[in-house]
Amino acid sequence: MTRWVLAWLLFLAALIAMFVLMGEVDAIRHLEGKSRAAAAVTSIALMASDIFLPIPSSIVMTFNGTLFSLVPGALVSLAGLLSGAVLGYWVSRWYGKRVLRLIVGNRADDTVKPFFDRFGVLAVILSRPIPLIAETITCMAGTADMRFGPFMLGQVLGGVPLAFGYAWAGEYAGDHHSAFLALFVAVAVPSALWFLWAATRQVRQRGV
Secondary structure (H helix, E strand, O other), rough: HHHHHHHHHHHHHHHHHHHHHHHOOOHHHHHHHHHHHHHHHHHHHHHHHHHOOOOOOOHHHHHHHHHHHHHHHHHHHHHHHHEEEHHHHHEEEEEHHHHHHHHHOOHHHHHHHHHHHHHHHHHHHOOOOOOOHHHHHHHHHHHHOOOOOHHHHHEEEEHHHHHHHHHHHHHHHOOOOHHHHHHHHHHHHHHHHHHHHHHHHHHHHOOO
């Protein structure tokens, strides 16, 4: 688990550095004087690329709440989450099997597909709030040929509370001029969920 902790600490350092470079919450309010549509499109594009690039989606979603308020910010975030999910699913469905078979051979069809046939929707829902794991499950779902309808159902059920939660935190932080609160929510919440997943995984491995 040590290597996972080190990887996550590096990821957190990148998040904090990006937040510091962005400055206080009030420093991004200059975007309000520009096109809201352009700001929304930029946010959606950033979140969609999170499926392949290390974009701090939790920070983007929190700032969406600050810039657009609760409901519009949540809808922009949800659009970004779903766009990334669709992109990751289809790219993985078209090309993922080749990569997976290079890694684990023909066992891929014997292990991955049965799992997603049985637990696919639940796996997508539960993994949605967890950084790195959400992207992994998305790509694996496409590779396993999970049906697109159930996959998107899981993404919506997992994404709606996530988008509204971060948007609420962002709106609250903006109203109270608290950049620290925005940073805490954007970093601490996904960190706690990630470490919970890592600890659970380690306990299960020891029990095998």
